[in-house]
Amino acid sequence: MVAKNSIEFECKSLDETKAAASGLNEAKITEVPPIFGLPPVALDDKKPTINSEFSIPIIDFAGVHVDAVSREGIVEKIKDAAEKWGIFQLVNHGVPLSVLEEIQDGVVRFHGEDPEIKKSYFSSDFAKTFIYHNNFELYSSSTGNWRDSFACCMAPDPPNPEEIPMACRDAMIGYSNHVMSLGGLLFELLSEALGLSSETLKSKGCMKGLHMICHYYPPCPQPDLTLGTSKHSDNTFITILLQDQIGGLQVLHQDCWVDVSPLPGALVINIGDFLQLMTNDKFTSVEHRVLANRAGPRISVACFFSSSMNPNPTVYGPIKELLSEENPPKYREFTVPEYTKGYIEKGLDGTSHLSNFKI
Ligand SMILES: O=C(O)CCC(=O)C(=O)O
Numbered sequence: 129m130v131a132k133n134s135i136e137f138e139c140k141s142l143d144e145t146k147a148a149a150s151g152l153n154e155a156k157i158t159e160v161p162p163i164f165g166l167p168p169v170a171l172d173d174k175k176p177t178i179n180s181e182f183s184i185p186i187i188d189f190a191g192v193h194v195d196a197v198s199r200e201g202i203v204e205k206i207k208d209a210a211e212k213w214g215i216f217q218l219v220n221h222g223v224p225l226s227v228l229e230e231i232q233d234g235v236v237r238f239h240g241e242d243p244e245i246k247k248s249y250f251s252s253d254f255a256k257t258f259i260y261h262n263n264f265e266l267y268s269s270s271t272g273n274w275r276d277s278f279a280c281c282m283a284p285d286p287p288n289p290e291e292i293p294m295a296c297r298d299a300m301i302g303y304s305n306h307v308m309s310l311g312g313l314l315f316e317l318l319s320e321a322l323g324l325s326s327e328t329l330k331s332k333g334c335m336k337g338l339h340m341i342c343h344y345y346p347p348c349p350q351p352d353l354t355l356g357t358s359k360h361s362d363n364t365f366i367t368i369l370l371q372d373q374i375g376g377l378q379v380l381h382q383d384c385w386v387d388v389s390p391l392p393g394a395l396v397i398n399i400g401d402f403l404q405l406m407t408n409d410k411f412t413s414v415e416h417r418v419l420a421n422r423a424g425p426r427i428s429v430a431c432f433f434s435s436s437m438n439p440n441p442t443v444y445g446p447i448k449e450l451l452s453e454e455n456p457p458k459y460r461e462f463t464v465p466e467y468t469k470g471y472i473e474k475g476l477d478g479t480s481h482l483s484n485f486k487i
């Protein structure tokens with residue numbers, strides 16, 4: 129399909145053009161333009177939201193460094209959550225509250241900048257270190273999402289600090305350092321949860337790449353007509369997500385949408401497609417979405433553990449130690465650039481990209 133990088137061409141009205149080209153935050157529109165309307169596939173997806181029977185697991189890391197018994201208890205909970213839900217909320221994770229507040233403030237500061245400053249970062253070129261884009265879906269999907277975002281690649285090649293706008297520079301660098309340490313611990317525990325040695329996932333390069341995407345969901349005048357983020361699963365090994373207290377994030381569990389209710393100070397951890405594939409479906413890459421909301425803005429920061437996009441990428445596939453005659457490989461091998469290219473081209477259209485790698 130033709131890339132929709134000519135936003136003016138695609139949009140039907142001045143309001144739409146403003147919304148798409150200079151950021152929803154500036155557009156101050158009172159009616160959802162058609163380009164943000166739900167496509168038929170998303171309308172079909174209006175499954176009930178049920179929270180009474182289900183709640184996302186909450187895991188407390190307070191005892192993780194205390195003794196072996198506490199650690200084993202935590203590993204057991206992670207195993208259960210990764211298998212049954214593909215997502216959990218983490219408390220006492222060691223990232224100071226002040227660091228969480230500072231990154232959220234940084235996101236608000238950038239989105240409040242003069243449009244001319246933001247425009248200088250506007251790009252659809254994902255190879256760039258720092259980009260501001262208020263709808264990567266517009267480049268590949270038929271509809272937009274009700275949000276403005278900016279993204280920065282923090283690893284394997286950390287940006288020169290000057291490449292990150294002043295408004296969020298220190299906050300992003302500080303937060304990503306904490307996320308890297310927490311990611312290291314999570315990959316150890318996830319390896320143990322698979323019955324493998326602690327270093328397995330790290331040694332396979334699961335934390336070589338770190339992408340940070342900072343979302344700003346402006347209040348929406350007609351929240352039933354659009355979505356903040358369409359249904360998708362992440363093209364990551366794991367994602368560490370920070371959300372504020374507005375709410376709207378939901379996961380698909382046993383065919384019902386379940387709210388990921390904001391929990392002050394918590395981080396949301398979800399399994400991504402690469403880990404589902406490497407564990408041969410033992411762990412679940414959870415499908416999720418964000419509802420549009422009259423309240424806002426809602427801020428979230430998603431840290432994607434991926435892999436190096438360099439020209440000699442690592443080849444991943446189901447981990448050999450997990451396979452047996454009864455559990456043969458369900459997926460073919462892949463490289464992260466190969467997977468990511470198809471994922472972006474497809475856009476967030478509500479379908480999973482994982483199935484394209486099934487044997
Ligand atoms: O904003 C959120 O809570 C989730 C965002 C998300 O799913 C993503 O960036 O992949």
Ligand SMILES: [Fe+2]
Nearest residue numbers: 360361362416
């Ligand atoms: Fe996501």
